[in-house]
Amino acid sequence: MHKAPLAAAIFVTVAFTSAGAEDSFPPVGNATVKTECSACHMLYQPQMLPKRSWQAVVEGLAKHFGEDASLPPAKTTEVLDYLVANAADAGRSGSKFLRDLPAAATPMRITETPYWLRKHRELRPEIWKRTSVGAKGNCQTCHQGAATGDFDEDRVRIPK
Amino acid sequence: MRKPLTILIALATTMFAGATLADPARDAILAKFAAEAKAADPGFTGFSAARGGAFFRASQTGGSAETPSCTSCHGAAPQDAGKTRANKAIAPMAVSKTPDRFTDSDKVAQWFDRNCKGVAGRVCTPLEKGDFITFMAGQ
Numbered sequence: 295m296h297k298a299p300l301a302a303a304i305f306v307t308v309a310f311t312s313a314g315a316e317d318s319f320p321p322v323g324n325a326t327v328k329t330e331c332s333a334c335h336m337l338y339q340p341q342m343l344p345k346r347s348w349q350a351v352v353e354g355l356a357k358h359f360g361e362d363a364s365l366p367p368a369k370t371t372e373v374l375d376y377l378v379a380n381a382a383d384a385g386r387s388g389s390k391f392l393r394d395l396p397a398a399a400t401p402m403r404i405t406e407t408p409y410w411l412r413k414h415r416e417l418r419p420e421i422w423k424r425t426s427v428g429a430k431g432n433c434q435t436c437h438q439g440a441a442t443g444d445f446d447e448d449r450v451r452i453p454k
Numbered sequence: 455m456r457k458p459l460t461i462l463i464a465l466a467t468t469m470f471a472g473a474t475l476a477d478p479a480r481d482a483i484l485a486k487f488a489a490e491a492k493a494a495d496p497g498f499t500g501f502s503a504a505r506g507g508a509f510f511r512a513s514q515t516g517g518s519a520e521t522p523s524c525t526s527c528h529g530a531a532p533q534d535a536g537k538t539r540a541n542k543a544i545a546p547m548a549v550s551k552t553p554d555r556f557t558d559s560d561k562v563a564q565w566f567d568r569n570c571k572g573v574a575g576r577v578c579t580p581l582e583k584g585d586f587i588t589f590m591a592g593q
Contacts, residue, residue: 335540360518361539362568366560428541 319443324376326369334361336433337441340380341389342404348377350400405430417452426453479557480549484587486559490580498581506589509582510547516575524573532593548593556587 319339322328331337340348352374356364365373382389394408401407405414414430422430433440436452484501491498510524510532520539521527528536528544533551536544545552556562562583570578578586 332542334538335542359540360520362571364568366564432541 317444317446319445321443322376324372326372327376330365330369330373332441334363335431338404338433339443340377341382342391342410343381343401343407344383344392344395345378345381346400347402348374348381350402352377403431421452424453477549477553477557479559480555480587480591483556483559483562484584487580487584487587491584494580501581501584501588503585503589503592506582506585506587509586510589514574517571517573521573524569526573532590547590549591550593555590562587 319341322331322337322339327340328337343351351358352370355370356362364370378384382391382395391404391407391409394412395401404410421427427435433445436450437445438451439446439449488498488501491501510528511530512524513522515522527538528547532548533546535546538544545555547555549555566578566583570576570582
């Protein structure tokens, strides 16, 4: 009599938790990171790259993908500390972005990670050339909730 | 400590009256650049919106090949939104459209520092920065 609701509750909890762990990221909780790292591009989640990548990215801000994105020393430290503390290899479990990533590799782009490449391999190369898509780094073009950490595959809409 | 600043602000306000949309924070930033411009050149007589507009539109060498001008990202019309190389919108530079432009001195310093290097391959002079803000405040 009471078994069905309990089973349903467990099912809902498990389904919800696994979907959350798989496709969503916590919101960025540092105001400086939010402002500075989203001034020119989407606010990328720190869980998508390992600590060593964030160190290299922040050290190279003066030549950041062709732009001078340097920050004053205090902000540089604050941003790096937050990114490292929330990196893919921070914490106990580790993010799925570590999957198949060689220990010697220091990817400078999220789109270079084996996990990202695997998740996008079925897309035709033509898609990335569309002006509506712009570039691989414009996550929110297809993942509309990307800026708030929602990457659920069911909500992907690829523009024409 | 307070008095020279007050005098500077008063001086700046007089100098730029009519040319800019008034904002105490922006006036203070302009006053600081005016003092620096005066220190660099005793013949400095004030900022020029016309010079600032020409600087905004000018094609520079020495910076990144992809961004030879302020307009490369900000667009030709200060009243319109620009676009970063990563495809993100930039709020219009014109103060009439984005009223809080040039009111945060740290932000002003940070972005002039980056973008002057990216566009011109060097830091901008106090005169160029003051002219630029004066131009945008009148747009």
